Amino acid sequence: MTARSQSPAARPPGFVYRETKRGLLRRDGPSVLYCEDVDMLDLAEQHGTPLYVYSAAMIRERYDAFDAAFREVPHTICYSVKANSNLTILRMLARKGCGFDVVSGGELERVLAADRKAAKKVVFSGVGKTREELTAALKAGIMLFNVESESELWALAECAGRLRKTAPVALRVNPDVAAETHPYISTGLRKHKFGVPIRDARALYAKASGARYLKVRGVSVHIGSQITDVAPFGEAMARVADLVRELRGDGHRIDYIDAGGGLGIAYEKASAFSADVEAYARSLSAPLRGLDVRLLLEPGRSIIGPAGVLVTSVLYRKQNDGKRFLVVDAAMNDLIRPALYGAYHEIIPVKQSPVQQSAGATAKSEVTDIVGPVCETGDFFARDRELPVVGEGDLLAILDAGAYGMVLASNYNTRPRAAEVLVSGGTAKVIRRREKVSDLLRAES
Numbered sequence: 492m493t494a495r496s497q498s499p500a501a502r503p504p505g506f507v508y509r510e511t512k513r514g515l516l517r518r519d520g521p522s523v524l525y526c527e528d529v530d531m532l533d534l535a536e537q538h539g540t541p542l543y544v545y546s547a548a549m550i551r552e553r554y555d556a557f558d559a560a561f562r563e564v565p566h567t568i569c570y571s572v573k574a575n576s577n578l579t580i581l582r583m584l585a586r587k588g589c590g591f592d593v594v595s596g597g598e599l600e601r602v603l604a605a606d607r608k609a610a611k612k613v614v615f616s617g618v619g620k621t622r623e624e625l626t627a628a629l630k631a632g633i634m635l636f637n638v639e640s641e642s643e644l645w646a647l648a649e650c651a652g653r654l655r656k657t658a659p660v661a662l663r664v665n666p667d668v669a670a671e672t673h674p675y676i677s678t679g680l681r682k683h684k685f686g687v688p689i690r691d692a693r694a695l696y697a698k699a700s701g702a703r704y705l706k707v708r709g710v711s712v713h714i715g716s717q718i719t720d721v722a723p724f725g726e727a728m729a730r731v732a733d734l735v736r737e738l739r740g741d742g743h744r745i746d747y748i749d750a751g752g753g754l755g756i757a758y759e760k761a762s763a764f765s766a767d768v769e770a771y772a773r774s775l776s777a778p779l780r781g782l783d784v785r786l787l788l789e790p791g792r793s794i795i796g797p798a799g800v801l802v803t804s805v806l807y808r809k810q811n812d813g814k815r816f817l818v819v820d821a822a823m824n825d826l827i828r829p830a831l832y833g834a835y836h837e838i839i840p841v842k843q844s845p846v847q848q849s850a851g852a853t854a855k856s857e858v859t860d861i862v863g864p865v866c867e868t869g870d871f872f873a874r875d876r877e878l879p880v881v882g883e884g885d886l887l888a889i890l891d892a893g894a895y896g897m898v899l900a901s902n903y904n905t906r907p908r909a910a911e912v913l914v915s916g917g918t919a920k921v922i923r924r925r926e927k928v929s930d931l932l933r934a935e936s
């Protein structure tokens with residue numbers, strides 16, 4: 492990883508610097524990062540750090556942009572709960588008419604807790620659904636089961652038969668399409684554990700349609716996550732469209748094509764989301780022309796990623812043999828993406844001094860690693876990063892942390908999980924309180 496300088500354009504629009512009246516009342520006084528109309532220094536003071544902060548306006552805007560991009564095809568957005576499953580965020584999306592993609596019984600319970608009526612817009616994905624989970628989803632009356640193997644098909648038929656309730660089924664097919672992303676989050680190749688090979692699909696659909704309590708309704712596909720080139724989505728969709736024509740020829744009713752999620756976000760540069768999602772929509776929609784299906788979409792990261800940041804304070808500055816480190820109070824247990832995938836996150840100071848604001852200023856910057864307190868060398872947020880000089884006690888914002896941040900948080904090193912705050916205009920609401928060590932000890936004997 493190379494050093495990168497701060498580019499103001501890279502900042503998500505929900506998080507902007509504003510001049511503050513703090514300290515000297517001068518026009519060139521320090522400026523502070525705001526989330527919407529809320530000063531993030533105040534937020535950190537009130538709620539402590541590490542702290543996840545989300546912008547409600549940004550979540551809504553991104554959902555609306557996504558929805559608008561697909562205006563020309565009948566569609567339902569089923570937000571991927573695993574990207575960020577906070578109840579308040581789910582409720583907010585449900586109010587906008589959003590459906591949900593769940594990958595466990597626990598996520599289904601969250602959706603139902605957020606909005607009882609959302610069940611009819613839920614799709615259930617995942618390679619290892621248990622009979623208990625299948626039964627719970629049948630009872631809730633979800634829209635679609637994305638079945639990933641023949642064994643699962645029979646398990647679902649058995650659970651449905653026991654309840655005498657018909658299960659709406661799509662098979663998740665593996666289109667064998669390569670997409671440029673991290674190998675851990677690529678899913679659309681033959682060698683991956685997901686879905687059934689597209690060649691075997693027709694035979695499986697024939698079996699499914701023979702089962703009394705299964706009802707074939709669609710075809711599903713998901714080729715991976717953090718994919719920024721839209722071409723592979725179109726390629727996968729073209730293969731699925733061919734399959735749909737074959738299946739209809741075989742006499743199956745296909746109402747839905749579930750295109751999965753996976754649209755990437757720009758972690759390293761500024762990007763206009765509406766343009767990206769329009770390109771994505773064109774790539775997905777083109778192969779579907781004339782098919783008369785409802786398109787289901789399962790975006791996670793692209794809705795919530797840039798709408799959240801992780802705020803952390805600098806505990807210590809240190810140097811080992813000339814190498815600089817900023818030790819911060821957030822760690823890999825709070826945000827594991829850098830440790831797990833070597834992921835890049837833009838990091839910016841919450842308070843900016845005037846020299847840092849002027850274009851091209853480098854005098855007050857340094858190259859440093861930003862690391863957490865956990866006892867692992869992998870516990871870093873950035874390596875050899877060029878950053879404005881900050882002192883002990885100063886705050887940093889780790890950007891684009893809204894997706895796969897808090898949901899992947901753990902209690903490693905017996906670290907209580909961070910609090911989450913949702914900002915809307917000038918108000919901030921705690922949507923998950925900070926954990927206490929006593930919360931962690933409670934489940935143990």
Ligand SMILES: *Cc1c(COP(=O)(O)O)cnc(C)c1O
Pocket residue numbers: 571573574592594616617713715716717751752753754789790791792793894
């Ligand atoms: C993870 C996942 C998604 C969401 O992926 P994003 O990259 O966050 O958009 C959607 N569908 C399925 C089946 C998934 O596993």
